[in-house]
Amino acid sequence: MSADAPTPRRPVSIHDLRASKQRGEKFVMLTAYDHSAAALLDELGVPVLLVGDSLGMVVLGYESTVPVTLDEMLHHTRAVARGAPNAVVVGDLPFGTYQDGPSQALASATRLLKEAGATAVKLEGGGPMIEVTAHLVRAGIPVMGHLGLTPQSVHQFGGFKVQGRDVEAADQLVADAVGLADAGAFAIVLECVPTELGARITEAVDVPTIGIGAGPHTDGQVLVWHDLLGLTTGRLPRFVKPYADLRSEIAGAVKAFSSEVADGEYPGPEHRY
Secondary structure, three states: OOOOOOOOOOOOOHHHHHHHHHHOOOEEEEEOOOHHHHHHHHHOOOOEEEEOOOHHHHOOOOOOOOOOOHHHHHHHHHHHHHHOOOOEEEEEOOOOOOOOOHHHHHHHHHHHHHOOOOOEEEOOOOOOHHHHHHHHHHOOOOEEEEEEOOHHHHHHHOOOOOOOOOHHHHHHHHHHHHHHHHHOOOEEEEEOOOHHHHHHHHHHOOOOEEEEOOOOOOOEEEEOHHHHOOOOOOOOOOOOOOOOOHHHHHHHHHHHHHHHHHHOOOOOHHHOO
């Protein structure tokens, strides 16, 4: 290996994430839906890539995550896994592929690992999902939990609303988080919960919590790739912070290309054979 060659990156494991929590080191997770994004994020050292069923809204044009199928998740997870050999690749179990119980969940999760190359799966909810989580973990499948605003249940919630505002609801979310951790979940996403509740849950469990609209006290933070880059249109949730404005950059590039083609400037002599 030459002196200028980059140092090979050691693949991240789910145990590294727990070690980060124990050291008090925060980490990030980003969504990825295709090979090129996954390869770039892996190169940048992002430890966890989530192939979220949010792809239904972000990539496929659905109004919610509910219509996303397992075949669609397999398709996108394969692409991400091929591009990110060093990250923990988490594939979402879409609506209707695990709610019927442990056997259905195992069949669906097995496909995400065997056919798509995911490292782990994510499922939404507490209550009966605690036993589902335990069943998958016993079968050797790493599971990431997801509590608070669970988008697959958006119709039941009556919209995208902050969860756990009252004492009873907050206590139930804490109990669900502890149950998921005891069942073997290696991490828990907390979405749209009050800051104090995010801190309370993070303190109550020994596995990492990953916040999205859950305040600064969780062990990690996650954003949708398109939100991070400023590619999303319309009203953004309060928790979203765009770190770039690529929508404007792309618009400028497309307009410049169109103008040069119209004027005969492109392709120039340097672009011809």
